[in-house]
Amino acid sequence: MKPLHLVPDDVNIPFLKFxxxxxxxxxxMVLVSVxxxxxxxxxxxxxxxxxxLIEIKTDGPADISGLRNNLGSxxxxxxxxxxxxxSDDVLIQLQRQDGDEKAQMAALATVTKALGENVTIRRSELVGPKVGGELKQAGTYSVVIALLLIMIYIWFRFEWQFAVASVVALLHDVLITVGFFVVTGVQFDLATLAAVLTVAGYSINDTVVVxxxxxxxxxxxRKMDIPxxxxxxxxxxxxxxxxTSFTTLLALIALFAFGGEAIRGFTMALIFGIVIGTYSSICVASPLLIVLNLRRKIPEGEEAPQAGA
Structure with missing residues (x-):
């Protein structure tokens, strides 16, 4: 039985031509995203x-429209x-109320009373604006530090041209993935931030292979032109x-279809990010080496061929 190949081993696509x-x-795509x-x-x-945030369990399938009308009033x-x-698990999210923690607790009590006795409250959480701001800042720092560490690693393992090309490709992936969330309006939380960092790791793995x-x-x-x-x-x-991308996407599509609302944003980010990461590894990172004037190290006395424009 022959092994499965999505692309023939002897494929010869002129990527650098395009x-x-x-x-x-x-x-x-980057400019639109930004x-x-x-x-x-x-x-x-x-x-x-x-x-x-309130998670409840209803007695039978939840009437989402009824709950929305009830709580909206x-x-x-x-x-x-x-x-x-x-169908009987429901997640309710309310904006932060004006006032201190007492105001938040009063709003929580109001919602609990409005829900009635036929629902079970599994958990309730209050997140203050200070904590949210700190998480935003920490999330930004985590992305920046991850990109810097990746750049340093690639620089030591290869040469500076490879490091710059890889970080440009990673920024490309991160910015376009963030743009995807802006366009779709999918909620951006800690889980989706983790997905963005996962996309960066997946993308750099593909790039390092190339x-x-x-x-x-x-x-x-030694005599072949760089392009x-x-x-x-x-x-x-x-x-x-x-x-690799195809088999990963199969697993993610299954998670998206059957994993439920809790991980939907996470899987959406990974699905989109893996497609963009694969594209950048092939069509962005490697061609950038031409722009960065990559040259081979030629033994003394041997003339180096010139790279194409």
């Missing part, structure tokens, strides 16, 4: 903006109600890259 198109497409972020902003969850501001796993092959071929094919060598490196790892 690098200017890739640059334009990627730049447009523009929408500043214009519209993310739909932050209670983790970041503060508020009240209490005058407590924005109320978000959604199924949380099974970079390893580039470094190997720089030593092996041709980069194409050869990408194509020789393309089967592995697509198969």
């Amino acid at each position: 690098r200017k198109i890739f640059y334009i497409v990627s730049l447009l 523009g929408l972020f500043f214009a519209k902003g993310l739909n932050f969850g209670i983790d970041f903006r503060g508020g009240i 209490l005058g407590l501001g924005d109320v978000s109600i959604q199924e949380f796993g099974s 970079f390893d092959r580039i470094r190997e071929y720089l030593r092996k094919f 041709e060598l980069l194409d050869l490196s990408i194509n020789s790892t393309l089967s592995r890259t697509t198969m």
Whole structure:
């Protein structure tokens, strides 16, 4: 039985020929993502903006529209109600009320009374604005520190051109994934932040595989032009890259379909991020080495071929 290959082993796609198109497409996606972020902003969850979270279990399938009308009439501001796993598990989120903790507790008591005796309150949480602000700051720091550490690692393992290209590709992935959340309006919380960092790790893994092959071929094919060598490196790892992404996506799609509301934002971020990460590893990171003027180390006395424009 022959092994499954999504891409033939002898594939020869001229990726570098279309690098200017890739640059334009990627730049447009990044600019749109950044523009929408500043214009519209993310739909932050209670983790970041503060508020009240209540998880309940109803006696039978939950009447979401009835709950929404009931709680919406209490005058407590924005109320978000959604199924949380099974049809009788419901997650209620309320905006933070004006006032101190007593005001939050009063709002919680009002909601509890309005829900009646036919529901079981499994948990309730209060998140203050100070905690939410601290979590936002910590989340930003975590992304920046992760990118810096990855850059340092790639710099030591390869050369500075590889480090810069990898970090540019990672920034590309992170910014476009954040733009995805702005466009879709999916709630952005600690779980989805973890997904963004996971996407960065997945993307750099793909990129390092291609970079390893580039470094190997720089030593092996001393007379080959750099653009041709980069194409050869990408194509020789393309089967592995697509198969890894495909099998990962199969698992994530199953989680998205059957994992419930609790992890839906997390899986959506991973699905979109893996597609973007695979694209950036192939179409952004490696072609950037041309822009960064990558050169092979040639033994003394041997003339180096010039890279294509």
